[in-house]
Amino acid sequence: MSHSFMKSIMYWCGLVCLCSSLLIACSSDPTSGRASGTPQAHTPTPTPTPPISTPTTAATPTPITQPVPPTQTDCPARLTGRALVTAPLAQGKDPQIIYALTKQRITRYDTVTHTSTDIVTLPATKELGDFGSGLFARNDQWVFFFTREANSIDYVSGDLQAVRIDGQGLQTLECAMYINFPLISPDHHYIAFNDFEQMSTPSGLFLFDTTTGVITPHA
Numbered sequence: 001m002s003h004s005f006m007k008s009i010m011y012w013c014g015l016v017c018l019c020s021s022l023l024i025a026c027s028s029d030p031t032s033g034r035a036s037g038t039p040q041a042h043t044p045t046p047t048p049t050p051p052i053s054t055p056t057t058a059a060t061p062t063p064i065t066q067p068v069p070p071t072q073t074d075c076p077a078r079l080t081g082r083a084l085v086t087a088p089l090a091q092g093k094d095p096q097i098i099y100a101l102t103k104q105r106i107t108r109y110d111t112v113t114h115t116s117t118d119i120v121t122l123p124a125t126k127e128l129g130d131f132g133s134g135l136f137a138r139n140d141q142w143v144f145f146f147t148r149e150a151n152s153i154d155y156v157s158g159d160l161q162a163v164r165i166d167g168q169g170l171q172t173l174e175c176a177m178y179i180n181f182p183l184i185s186p187d188h189h190y191i192a193f194n195d196f197e198q199m200s201t202p203s204g205l206f207l208f209d210t211t212t213g214v215i216t217p218h219a
Helices: 003-027
Strands: 096-099 105-110 115-121 126-128 135-138 142-149 157-164 171-184 190-195 205-209 215-218
Touching: 115 142, 171 205
Parallel strands: none
Antiparallel strands: 096 105, 105 115, 126 142, 135 142, 142 157, 157 171, 171 190, 190 205, 205 215
């Protein structure tokens, strides 16, 4: 066999082996890294975000004016009182001033419309008390004041009365107390005062509960 023939056979055999190697390499799965131990990247599945709920705000009830139930203007027994009879009142937006220019009238003044309305007109036999015990307290719905006999020389004795600022519900809570400069609590629950006729008590200081009508002496 000639030398050139043997060289041709070896050439072709090498070429066939090379082609077979290339075919095997091309047909292998490049993602089959599991056999080689190559770690695979893990893509997390996105979690859906729940919708954000908006909290609801409870609607503020609109005040409704209600008539004041029947009240009493006569006097209870000595050193006893009555609870304040109340009913809700829807307020307007205009600022108002409560004042007394005379001893017979309590007036409400609207600072926007500049109109005045009488809340209480006392009979000729009555007048507002003196020495700081006349028109002495109010809140956004009620006015508290003391009255006495007109032209009386007893400038201290008086009757505790109240009226709603629209003029309804005039009532007498207590009578014939010798009161000077009464003080009312911020919530209008209590009225503190000195009774000059009861100075035999340790201090003559009394506390009137407007919600129950109870009068309690305090040392």
